[in-house]
């Protein structure tokens with residue numbers, strides 16, 4: 001579904017409240033005007049679900065291409081139950097966009113399945129800066145909110161399967 005038809009900050013169900021989890025957030029510094037707003041949205045949503053500052057660990061990588069490895073560092077250190085990857089890839093004049101988007105999507109999916117822990121694709125892939133601004137706190141909401149919501153949903157699902 002096009003995100004212009006869906007506000008990324010409106011959820012169809014209530015926020016899952018989960019006790020005692022730690023969540024890593026890896027933020028790409030490329031397009032930081034957008035990614036820092038996505039990060040802040042994610043933190044705000046986690047806090048609405050009762051997650052404290054001490055339960056949120058944040059690291060930074062240069063660009064979205066480095067997000068999977070940044071997430072893997074978290075997963076290998078065994079300090080977090082889930083990782084939210086935050087990035088923004090904006091189409092340019094070269095095919096670079098496609099390579100980065102494909103690599104990040106595949107890298108993040110692989111981590112989900114290899115580590116059996118939620119690793120969330122909080123990456124905007126847009127045709128221009130305006131589309132990114134519209135989805136990082138603008139008229140279409142904030143993908144950071146949606147990424148945090150997804151992390152909580154998947155953690156709740158995992159807990160449900162384990163009990």
Ligand code: RBF
Pocket residue numbers: 028030031062063064065066087088089090091092096100
């Ligand atoms: N990283 C992003 O997160 N978003 C981008 O839109 C983005 N565009 C790039 C465009 C070019 C031409 C290059 C060279 C890099 C870009 N990167 C971008 C950075 C990329 O994810 C990675 O950090 C670097 O390619 C590593 O050298």
